[in-house]
Amino acid sequence: MDFRDFDRLNRRDIIRGTAMLGAGAAFLQPLPLFAQAGSLADIRKAAAAGKEASIKRIRDWVALPSIAAEDRNMPEGAAYFAELAKDAGFTHVEVVPTDGHPGVFATLDVGAPRTLGLYLMYDVKQYDPAEWSSPPLEGKMVERKNLGMTMVGRGSANHKGPEGTFLAAMHAIRAAGRKLPVNLVLICEGEEEIGSPHFRQLVTKPHILAALQKCDGVFMPTAMQDMEGGATIELGAKGIIELELVASGEKWGRGPKKDVHSSLKAMLDSPAWRLVQALQTLVTPDGNTPAIDGWFENVRKLSDREKAMIRDAIKHTNEAQMKDDLGVTRWIDDLSLEDAMVRLMQEPTVNIEGLVAGYTGPGGKTILPGRAVAKLDLRLVPNQTRAEATQKLRAHLDKRGFNDVEVNISGGYDPTETDENSALIRAEVATYKKLGVRPNLSVRLAGSWPGGTFTQPPVSVPVGRFGLSTGGNAHAPDEYYLIDSTNPKVAGLVDSTMGYVEFLYTLAAIK
Amino acid sequence: MDFRDFDRLNRRDIIRGTAMLGAGAAFLQPLPLFAQAGSLADIRKAAAAGKEASIKRIRDWVALPSIAAEDRNMPEGAAYFAELAKDAGFTHVEVVPTDGHPGVFATLDVGAPRTLGLYLMYDVKQYDPAEWSSPPLEGKMVERKNLGMTMVGRGSANHKGPEGTFLAAMHAIRAAGRKLPVNLVLICEGEEEIGSPHFRQLVTKPHILAALQKCDGVFMPTAMQDMEGGATIELGAKGIIELELVASGEKWGRGPKKDVHSSLKAMLDSPAWRLVQALQTLVTPDGNTPAIDGWFENVRKLSDREKAMIRDAIKHTNEAQMKDDLGVTRWIDDLSLEDAMVRLMQEPTVNIEGLVAGYTGPGGKTILPGRAVAKLDLRLVPNQTRAEATQKLRAHLDKRGFNDVEVNISGGYDPTETDENSALIRAEVATYKKLGVRPNLSVRLAGSWPGGTFTQPPVSVPVGRFGLSTGGNAHAPDEYYLIDSTNPKVAGLVDSTMGYVEFLYTLAAIK
Incomplete structure (x- = not known):
């Protein structure tokens, strides 16, 4: 799910297809006024009482980073989250092995007419403590200008903070002596940061699939507020294929298999030039429109x-x-x-994420590289599919004689779409409105996430992201999640806990 | 002078335009038999007696690495070499400042009819001790299979070993009570490994230029023997321009100035694609022939x-x-x-040494890079010049609208040629033949070195490289220089010392 890279730049609004109003929000009111009264006042009281426990829950979780790319704390992370789910009230909690790292499946059937699905992740992005101004595993409270007190730590925004806040909502409802207004089905993976390679395997286990198919929709708890207090509702997301295009003497049978002295270019072919020539066929001369054969057929x-x-x-x-x-x-x-x-919103893209060949340090080095790599991401829009696009890219290269140029796909998602008239989206809109938060409908996330796993067969249910509060620096140093807001338009921890509570009740009541 | 990169691959013969016969030389004789007798027997005796001092001289010099790229030991290196030159008998020795690092100029006028120029360098390539199996500054003796005992250290082959061997020849002649048969003019630089940016400045100082113009030729002491005992004589070298081609949002005024989220490709131009499109105009579609406008006019x-x-x-x-x-x-x-x-030998080339853009680590990262770089080397042949080629590359890019694509030249040399009938080359051929070493005439070095500085105006004298012995791994870990040969066809330290002695006497005698 790569949209969170973008948080690093604090410009999520653009990628979500909504616009930002610029910095410098006016401070109209001294404190947030979300859902201070009304029928859920008892739950709010419980949420406020549970605030310190809620902070501790998130902080302790941050202290155990599970990083799939480093095979670090993976079984431990799954087991830890399973305990969190049990504590929150899930009655069936199960660590589910996959061919990769395990996931967690949990259900809570309260006999309600509606069932809500939850998509969570327990893994976090890599980090380098040297780059942080506050230790990445300590979850320290740090004041952030024009925003308030934030928890700083790896995973605080992405996604342990929002996920922990949803768990806090469950705790608050129970503490208030109430039972949940909807049934819950939860699926949590540990490989989100490496492109969810075994997520489909997890979701299609027969008993998990059966549970998900009963859901009115699946949502991911996410801090969606902008600094003006609005919150975006995405009605889908672009798909993506991430891949390396590799030209090499090894596969080509021309040029050197390893780096040789550059003077030999006069008598040897060059895999780096091979790569450049293959690359330039993939887009129009301005580099802006995919030129892969048949790419727009299903757009x-x-x-x-x-x-x-x-x-x-x-x-x-x-x-x-x-x-x-x-x-x-x-x-x-x-x-x-x-x-x-x-x-x-509309166009598929072929983007160069990176180029790597030969000598990449300062200055030069007179070599003829034996191998050259272009890291590409291909964004897909409805109704393209990852399978279709993969096949077309290969066919395009083969047709031009680039049979030797490797296409090594590391991950990807299909594009996804959710009907704005689905109960899930209507509940999101209604909840935001009720809380005085402006819902910004977005055609789709220009980034990508595994939501398509839910919208497409065999699951085939609406999917969305929802949540108050805000956070940032998701894949960067000093990742943060808002705890105590000084911006009256943005919810802190207790208010965003209540945001999830309101959402559950709104969904339960929606026609 | 980049031909020594190639030593790393131990395939110097190819780049010199001669061919290798493959490994596994037959051991015909237990010991080398170069110049064991004859009119120079007294000098040989002195060279043998001075062997340990000669080894120590090279080893002590290796212990003081001067690295221009790191601004390390530069004045120290110049001063150290100046002392070595004085010890060897040069009467005028002068550290010469430049706008960069200093050089050393030295002369020894014995009143001989002929004057020989010497081109030396006191700097060495960077190194990482972790990659070495023997400490790079210790100059330890290490046995090398099928070759003999070698000194391992940074600079041992490139070029302190051969240079120290030439100094040993001067010591031996003096120790034998003789005076040199030719006058010597020596110019030594400290920036060879960064492309000799101030070498022309050094050479054209009036008194240095005047001394060089009197030379019958300039040679660089170099271990030129192959494993079959042959030695290559290069009659020139290709020129080179090393440069970075840079496309950036900054210069282009399109696309991002820094890396942004890759989903934004749909609404932003891409400097990486810009680079690819500019690059592919530089060569024919097979990547093998320069396609820069007018490139072949003077070839x-x-x-x-x-x-x-x-x-x-x-x-x-x-x-x-x-x-x-x-x-x-x-x-x-x-x-x-x-x-x-x-x-x-014949063709100019446009080679990609390296490509660097955006994310270059393992896996992918969804960014749209704000900058993309291709490291290129352009090999030039007679009668191209560096100035002409630089201008043509810029004009070619401008004509195609790539005015924003930067051409950042880091260094380069003109091509160089020396007449095979010059006294210098005839003396090299005659010396090799006298010593039973097969001279392999090569049209030119396919690599490049600053020899053109000597062959072109205002110096305008023949230039060449000469020397017995062998070495390797010049820019790599475990650089070595042969000291005691077990291969009867390849000279060890005393024999290669005598090689230089014979060369001086041969040049003095040549008609």
Whole structure:
């Protein structure tokens, strides 16, 4: 799920297809006023009483980082989360082995008419303590300007903070002597940060699949608020294929198999030039549009309704500020912001994430490299599929004689879409409105996440992300999650706990 | 001077345009028999007596690495070499400042009719002690299979070993009570490993230039022997321009100035794609021939005499072994070895040394890089010049609208040529023949070195490299230089000392 890389730049709004209003929110009120009264006042009281326990729950979890890429604390992380789920009230909790790292499956059937699915992750991104201003596993409280007191730690925003806040909502409901208004089905993976390679395997285990199919929808607890107090609701996400395109003397049978002296270029072929020549066939000469044979066959253009959403979202955007924040002076093709946002939502892309060949240090080194690699990500839009795109890329290269150029796919997701009229999305909209949070409908996340695993067969249920509060630096040093807000438009821990409570009750009541 | 990178691969013969006969030299005699008798027997005796002092001289020098790229021991290295020159008998010795690191200029006028120029370097390549099996500054003696006892240390082969051996020859002549048969003019630089950026400045100081112009030729002491006992005489070298081609949002005014989330590719231009598109215009679609406008205007094809040299050089080549050593299965365009060698000598090249953009670690990272770099080396042949090539590359890019793509040149040399009928080359041939070493005439070194500084105006004298013995791993760990040979065809320290002695006397006597 790569949308969180973007948090690093604190510009999530753009990628979500909504617009940011710029910094400097006016402080209208001294304290948040989310759901202070009403029928759930007893639960709010319990949530407030449980605040310190809730902070400790998140902090202790941050202290145990599970990192799939490093095979670090994986069984421990699954076992730890299973205990958290039991504590929160799940009646069936099961660590589920996969061919990779284990997941956790949990259910809580309260006999309610509606069942809500939960998608969680227990793994976190790698980190280098030397780059942090506060120790990454300590979850220290750090004041953040114009925001309030935050917990700083690896996983605090992504995703232990929001997930822990959802667990706090369950604790609060129980502490108030109530029973949940909906049944819960939870699936938690430990390989989200490496592209969820065994997630489908997890989800399609017969008893897990059967449980998920009964859900009215699946959501991931996420801190979705922007600094103006709005919250984005994504009606889908682009798909992605991440891959390495590799040209090598080994596979090509031309040029050297290993690096040789560069003077030999005069008598030897060059895998690096081979890569460049293969690469440049993949896009139009301006580098902006995929030119892979048949790439647009299944691409669906945005509907008028979707374009209207974009117009609505950018209404109050400060375009100059947005460009400044991104470090750009022009949108692609010198488009207007609106057209650029349509393009962002609508178009598939072939992006170069990285190029690596030969000598990459300072200065030069006179070698002819035996191998050259381009790291690409290919963003897919409905109705493309990962399988279709993979096959077309291979066929495109083969047709041009690049049979030797390897396509090594490391991960990916299909694009996903959820109907804005589904109960899940209507409950999200209604909850935000009730809490005075402006819901910003977004055509789709321009990033990618494994939501398609739920929307597509065999699960086939709506999927979304939901949650108050905010956080940042998700894949970067000093990752943080808001605990005590000084911004009246953004919810702190207790308010965001109540956000999940309200959501459960709203979903239970929705027609 | 980048030809020594190639030593790392122990395939110098190819780059020199001569051919290798494969490994496994037959051991015909238990000991070398170079110049054991004759008119220089007294000097040989002195050289043998001075062997331990000579080893110590090289070893002590290895212990003081001067590394221009790290600004390490530069004044110290110049001062140290100046002392070595004084000890060897130079009467005028002068540390010469430049805008970069200092050089050393030294002369010894014995009133002889002939004057020989010497080109030396006191700097060495960077090293990582962790990669060495013997400490890089200790100059330990290590047995090498099929070769003998070698000194292992940074700079031992490149170039302190051969240079120290030449100094040993001067010591031996003096110890034998003789005076040198030729006058000497020595110029030593400390920036050879970073592309000799201030060498021209050094050489054109009026008094240095005047001294060099009086030389019959300039030579660099170098261990030139192959395992079959032959030694290559290069009649020139290709030129080179090393540069970075850089595409960036900063210069382009399109795309991001820094890395942003890769999903934004749909609304932002990509400097990495810009680089790929600019790159692919520089060569033919097969990546093998420069396609820069006007590139071949001044390229001189090989003469029949030069082609004959190549035919002669490859006569005994084991082509299969050569391919195997290089890790290749085919020459460019599926050429025969002879045609491939002609191409090696004759053709200019545009080579990709390295590609660096965005994320270069394991796996992927969903970013759109703000900057992309291709490290290129452009080999030049007579009568191209570096200035001409630089201008043509820029004009080529500009003409295609790539005005924003930077060409950052880090160093380079013009191509160089020396007449095989010059006294210098005739003396080299005659010396090798006298010592029973087969001289292999090579059209040119396919690598590059600053020899052009001497052959071109205002110096305009012949230039060459000369020397017995062998060494290897010049820019790699475990660099070595032969001291005691067990291969009867290859000279150890005393014999190669005598090689320089013989060379001086031969040059003095040549008509």
